[in-house]
Amino acid sequence: MGPLISTHDLTKTFDGHEVVNKCSIQVNQGEIYGFLGVNGAGKTTVLKLMLGLLRPTAGSVEILGHDVTADRLAIAASIGSIIEVPIFYEHLSAYENLSIHLAYLGITDTSTIEGTLSRVGLPNTGTQKVSQFSLGMRQRLGIARAMIHKPRIMLLDEPINGLDPVAIRDMRELLLSLAKDDGITIIISSHILTEIERIADRVGVIANGTIIEEFSMSSMERNHPEGMEDYVINLMSGKAR
């Protein structure tokens, strides 16, 4: 089987500025792909292009064999995502938010909601409104929404931002389980290099909208047993390795 996600020379220009520039990425079934880059490198824009939320200026995105630009709806139910800060119905509970999301996707079976809330560490939130949730609770609900419909792919833009150490560990274990037990293919962007190091199978580093380096975590561990921090920071800052 070929890659589940592939971009070919993906390019996006805003107001004459090339924000994504001939970006080509391939991600295989069940892989966790860590997506790294400094602020403004183009990570969120690439993820939005993958989701069909933006149209490429040039190049293409293929997901599960579908050209996303031509056929976004064909893949909508197969992808779960968190892009930027998740937006919810603030006056409703976690359960109600997930129930609306399932209805939006045309899924009538709501029996998965309680189990999903437990799996992300949000059991017993009952009728508590989302407006009363902490940042960490919102991130957990964001993950719940991204996984509730059992997608084959999850695109997660900085999902561990602002989480406490317990929540970061919970998130790590959850993402590993989603990939290894459920076979979900995950792209995760983060600035927390040590977390990416712990969960990713492969890493791509983007600078000025272009992938400047890709490596497997196993080769990184072999070649840099001290960890990837120095290596990646040197790459990001344009220094020679």
Ligand SMILES: Nc1ncnc2c1ncn2[C@@H]1O[C@H](COP(=O)(O)OP(=O)(O)OP(=O)(O)O)[C@@H](O)[C@H]1O
């Ligand atoms: N809608 C837009 N219009 C104009 N410029 C945009 C738009 N969206 C993003 N950009 C610009 O594109 C560049 C890349 O932004 P993007 O959000 O993809 O970076 P990022 O790697 O996700 O950064 P961060 O780590 O800060 O989230 C930035 O210079 C940003 O200002």
